[in-house]
Amino acid sequence: MEEEAGITPELIEVRADERFDEARLAAYLRNGLPGSDQPLTVRQFARGKANLTYLLIYGDPRTPTREYVLRRPPLGPVAPGSHDMAREYRVLATLWRAFPLAARAFLFCDDESVLGAPFFVMERRRGVVVQGVIPPEFGGGENPVANRKLSEVVVDTLAEFHAVDPDSAGLGDLGYPEGFIQRQLQGWLGRWRRASHAPNPLVDELSLWLEETMPASPAPTLLHNDWRLDNMAVHPGDPGRCVAVYDWDMCTRGDPFADVGTLMACWFDPDEQSIILDLMPTRSRGFMTRREAICRYGRKSGRDISNMHWYLVFGTFKLGVILQQIYIRWLRGQTKDDRFSRMGQDAALLFELAADRRSV
Numbered sequence: 001m002e003e004e005a006g007i008t009p010e011l012i013e014v015r016a017d018e019r020f021d022e023a024r025l026a027a028y029l030r031n032g033l034p035g036s037d038q039p040l041t042v043r044q045f046a047r048g049k050a051n052l053t054y055l056l057i058y059g060d061p062r063t064p065t066r067e068y069v070l071r072r073p074p075l076g077p078v079a080p081g082s083h084d085m086a087r088e089y090r091v092l093a094t095l096w097r098a099f100p101l102a103a104r105a106f107l108f109c110d111d112e113s114v115l116g117a118p119f120f121v122m123e124r125r126r127g128v129v130v131q132g133v134i135p136p137e138f139g140g141g142e143n144p145v146a147n148r149k150l151s152e153v154v155v156d157t158l159a160e161f162h163a164v165d166p167d168s169a170g171l172g173d174l175g176y177p178e179g180f181i182q183r184q185l186q187g188w189l190g191r192w193r194r195a196s197h198a199p200n201p202l203v204d205e206l207s208l209w210l211e212e213t214m215p216a217s218p219a220p221t222l223l224h225n226d227w228r229l230d231n232m233a234v235h236p237g238d239p240g241r242c243v244a245v246y247d248w249d250m251c252t253r254g255d256p257f258a259d260v261g262t263l264m265a266c267w268f269d270p271d272e273q274s275i276i277l278d279l280m281p282t283r284s285r286g287f288m289t290r291r292e293a294i295c296r297y298g299r300k301s302g303r304d305i306s307n308m309h310w311y312l313v314f315g316t317f318k319l320g321v322i323l324q325q326i327y328i329r330w331l332r333g334q335t336k337d338d339r340f341s342r343m344g345q346d347a348a349l350l351f352e353l354a355a356d357r358r359s360v
Helices: 022-029 086-093 146-163 180-195 201-215 259-265 290-301 308-331 339-359
Strands: 040-045 050-058 066-072 105-109 118-121 219-225 231-237 238-245 252-254
Touching: 022 040, 040 066, 066 086, 066 339, 086 105, 146 219, 146 238, 146 259, 146 290, 180 201, 180 252, 180 259, 201 308, 201 339, 231 259, 259 290, 259 308, 308 339
Parallel strands: none
Antiparallel strands: 040 050, 050 066, 066 118, 105 118, 219 252, 231 238
């Protein structure tokens, strides 16, 4: 039914090229986790696009004794500092105490002979993950009340997360919050320079604008760094109730508006042309407009949102750079996937959108 409705199923058989030696894993985990002395069945979560995520089922798969989730980096070379399983484990081993929507991590392994890469194991949280399409249980996009709740829960949960005291979460020394947004900006400008294939005067103009108008950051908070609706799960019976937040491998401390800008960059209003595949169903009837969402975050967090347009532009610029990075890999023959052949055009359109959003 999920596939017929155009919705990716939650679990699939492990993809052929993403399999591993399950017997070796079972032996490594045996007696290290409650229930791990039982027979192990492994399935794969279908939705992940970067890190690979698997469900570990102990006992009879129809009536499991225990279930856990295993996370590991994607196959192939991994850029330094990205897909950091040790960081994600460190965060999830303690964050759950102060922010219960974060699943608890139990075990980390950096012995690559077990799986071929570092990995960690955490608890399983059940809920509905909403991607670009609102699922049938919430009205398939036709229920404005459910749609409104989905738009509110992604904002409210972010404000709740930003209210967590890093010290109380055991993460008071995570990252380097001083100068965070400056380093972020310079890092993304560098990524653009390395991925560009032709001069783009608009990007040069945007880069200068971002550097010259960068606002002073508020007091630092914990940051997720990839906050979107599809990185959380909501209760099957209530789209306004978050039950879990996922993908913590880039968690750090820094400017909280960086998270808001990431979220708002892919929040398209009904009258706004989407340039990339919708990451969130923000045009659905009843969904808050982007401005409403920004104002709601301001009210919930108590923060001054008067400089939010800068973070919106920066977030949109980052999306453009990401597409350009994918496109240059195709252009250089590092990937043969022809779906990437138009991403250079899409990146250019995102830079135009970023420029337009300076006046939002």
